[in-house]
Amino acid sequence: MSNIMSASANLLRLQHAVKQQGKRAYHDLVTFPSKKPIISQGPPGYSAVTGHVVTVFGCTGFLGRYLVSKLARQGTQVIIPYRDEDEKRHLKPMGDLGQIVPMEWDLRNESQIAECVRHSDIVFNLVGRDYATKSFDFPSVQVDGAERIAKISAQSGVPRFVHVSHLNASATSPSKLYQTKAEGEERVSAAFKGATIIRPGPLYGYEDKMLNNIAIWPIWWKLNDAKTRTRPVHVMDVAQALANLVHSPQQGRTIALPGPSTLTYEYLLDLVSSLTYHPPSSAPVIPKAVALAVAKAAQAVWWPLLSPDEVVRRYIDDDDTPADWDAVGVTPSEIEQHAIQYIRRYRSAENFSRPNVFPQRPVVSHDVIR
Numbered sequence: 001m002s003n004i005m006s007a008s009a010n011l012l013r014l015q016h017a018v019k020q021q022g023k024r025a026y027h028d029l030v031t032f033p034s035k036k037p038i039i040s041q042g043p044p045g046y047s048a049v050t051g052h053v054v055t056v057f058g059c060t061g062f063l064g065r066y067l068v069s070k071l072a073r074q075g076t077q078v079i080i081p082y083r084d085e086d087e088k089r090h091l092k093p094m095g096d097l098g099q100i101v102p103m104e105w106d107l108r109n110e111s112q113i114a115e116c117v118r119h120s121d122i123v124f125n126l127v128g129r130d131y132a133t134k135s136f137d138f139p140s141v142q143v144d145g146a147e148r149i150a151k152i153s154a155q156s157g158v159p160r161f162v163h164v165s166h167l168n169a170s171a172t173s174p175s176k177l178y179q180t181k182a183e184g185e186e187r188v189s190a191a192f193k194g195a196t197i198i199r200p201g202p203l204y205g206y207e208d209k210m211l212n213n214i215a216i217w218p219i220w221w222k223l224n225d226a227k228t229r230t231r232p233v234h235v236m237d238v239a240q241a242l243a244n245l246v247h248s249p250q251q252g253r254t255i256a257l258p259g260p261s262t263l264t265y266e267y268l269l270d271l272v273s274s275l276t277y278h279p280p281s282s283a284p285v286i287p288k289a290v291a292l293a294v295a296k297a298a299q300a301v302w303w304p305l306l307s308p309d310e311v312v313r314r315y316i317d318d319d320d321t322p323a324d325w326d327a328v329g330v331t332p333s334e335i336e337q338h339a340i341q342y343i344r345r346y347r348s349a350e351n352f353s354r355p356n357v358f359p360q361r362p363v364v365s366h367d368v369i370r
């Protein structure tokens with residue numbers, strides 16, 4: 001009799017907890033007192049099961065692929081919303097059979113978004129564009145789109161929402177991208193109470209638009225006399241930080257994730273030139289008005305070249321707010337540790353295996369900010 005009473009008391013407690021916390025997921029079925037998910041099984045790795053189901057909007061992008069890989073490798077089931085059939089192919093083998101679930105979606109289609117988040121206990125929104133297109137301007141992606149995903153996730157009872165913004169998000173920024181990122185943060189926080197906002201610095205890695213772009217188009221990094229300050233961060237560090245959030249109680253915080261050092265474009269130009277054995281660019285510094293005119297003219301073609309907002313951003317120093325790496329359990333690495341991995345391909349055949357040469361680091365006032 002007492003067993004029946006304690007079982008019904010447990011059931012009531014469970015029902016109360018469900019009411020309090022909203023939707024429950026597999027990983028909530030835990031053993032006491034260890035709190036290990038009952039559903040999780042196997043040694044950590046590809047074939048393990050964490051019991052979490054996670055949706056990653058923006059999974060087909062640069063940061064998205066590394067996040068999906070890290071989640072899948074922990075044994076988390078990942079829903080990968082995609083627009084183009086070919087853009088998600090590389091993600092499928094990142095997890096064990098059935099662990100990577102592709103779903104077609106459109107940012108304007110509410111029922112598709114609802115389908116994508118239906119079974120998830122965490123939703124990541126990595127959707128973003130650093131240039132406007134004919135179909136999607138900055139606000140429709142960064143503000144309205146982000147709000148729509150957050151609102152539908154809240155309505156669907158998703159317990160946690162992580163929104164990726166930008167270190168330089170600011171309502172008063174001259175850049176449309178940074179302005180809309182700030183507005184997006186506000187709308188997401190209003191639509192999903194307790195949403196976590198992540199603000200990474202400029203990312204570098206294999207598919208980046210920084211080291212690769214400097215190697216190909218150094219002239220466009222000489223704007224502002226190459227004096228603009230930046231806090232580049234390794235894409236793997238940010239992906240690891242996001243993956244760690246799955247197991248962390250962090251909620252409702254804004255977490256800044258810039259790189260460990262503040263550097264100038266001048267230093268990055270020297271770094272790329274030294275590592276690739278290409279002589280430093282002797283091109284003159286282009287005046288801002290000319291750069292803007294060229295970027296506007298480049299809008300005539302349909303593929304992305306330099307956009308006018310990008311020109312504006314090349315004159316904006318990265319925000320110097322302190323970093324919050326401790327909150328996500330990652331120690332960020334310096335750009336010199338990884339740069340060669342990503343730009344060796346720009347070396348000529350005869351220089352391919354030569355030693356790495358690093359330029360002298362200039363002293364920048366707030367050099368190391370952690």
Ligand SMILES: NC(=O)c1ccc[n+]([C@@H]2O[C@H](COP(=O)([O-])OP(=O)(O)OC[C@H]3O[C@@H](n4cnc5c(N)ncnc54)[C@H](OP(=O)(O)O)[C@@H]3O)[C@@H](O)[C@H]2O)c1
Nearest residue numbers: 058059060061062063083107126127128136200201202203
């Ligand atoms: N890269 C950086 O240096 C950096 C720095 C700070 C913050 N961030 C932020 O981090 C996030 C990820 O950056 P990233 O470098 O990985 O960007 P990315 O490579 O450009 O990828 C963007 C992702 O968003 C999706 N997307 C863009 N517009 C969309 C639309 N209209 N409808 C549906 N999906 C759309 C893309 O899908 P498709 O593949 O279908 O186009 C892609 O999956 C973005 O929010 C970005 O603003 C990036």
